Amino acid sequence: NAGVTQTPKFQVLKTGQSMTLQCAQDMNHNSMYWYRQDPGMGLRLIYYSASEGTTDKGEVPNGYNVSRLNKREFSLRLESAAPSQTSVYFCASTPGHSRSTDTQYFGPGTRLTVL
Amino acid sequence: GQQLNQSPQSMFIQEGEDVSMNCTSSSIFNTWLWYKQDPGEGPVLLIALYKAGELTSNGRLTAQFGITRKDSFLNISASIPSDVGIYFCAGRYQGAQKLVFGQGTRLTINP
DSSP states (O other), X not given: OOOEEEEOSEEEEOTTOOEEEEEEXXXXXXXXXXXXXXXXXXXXXXXXXXXXXXOEEOSOOTTOEEEEOSSSBEEEEESXXXXXXXXXXXXXXXXXXXXXXXXXXXXXXEEEEEO | XXXXXXXXXXXXXXXXXXXXXXXXXXXXXXXXXXXXXXXXXXXXXXXXXXXXXXXXXXXXXXXXXXXXXXXXXXXXXSOOGGGOEEEEEEEEOTTOSOOEEOOOEEEEEEO
16 A cells, blocks of 8 residues: 555756656545645645546646546646746645545655756 | 745754644634644644644644634644654635645754
8 A cells, every 4th residue: 555656756847848747546535636835835736636537726726737537646737847836746635525534645745846 | 825824934942842833824714734744755644623622632742723713733742853844734614625734834853
């Protein structure tokens, strides 16, 4: 049971390049999330998927797209990377919406630098 | 968007000292959560609070859900070196699927 896995762990891009960050969970969770973490800003939600087949914008969606490929996988795509997207990206999952399953399980993060 | 104000932003303490941090919001939350992030890792849930006034402990950690539902507090007693990291508060509105996170408190401990 690996929990939430993310690939790659590190990535350096040039401005204008595109890439996809991959996330997978093996806990049969319904909901998945993408956050970015910047110094002094905490965690800000980019997009989330409440259930397979649905996606919604979070607080900072501009410049990103997502795909909930199946129940296990939720990918984040940068179509044209910008230096402002230099950050640490975290994927998280949670079983559902009820109070007893409120815990979000986070992956180890992807450290992205855009030059 | 909605933000949580977490303070202090950083703390430098001696091993064995007690630690207190808090989080405030301009809006009412139905859930307060406290996470810890170790260096190079993702955040891990420490304590979840679901009721105004609730006081919950997890080992040396104690957290409280403020009576006004607009704040929460985390205390760590007798700090040890492994307590080093960033502590985040997070809140959730009733029925919401999303969490709102505070900016984090970075804890450094001098042995």
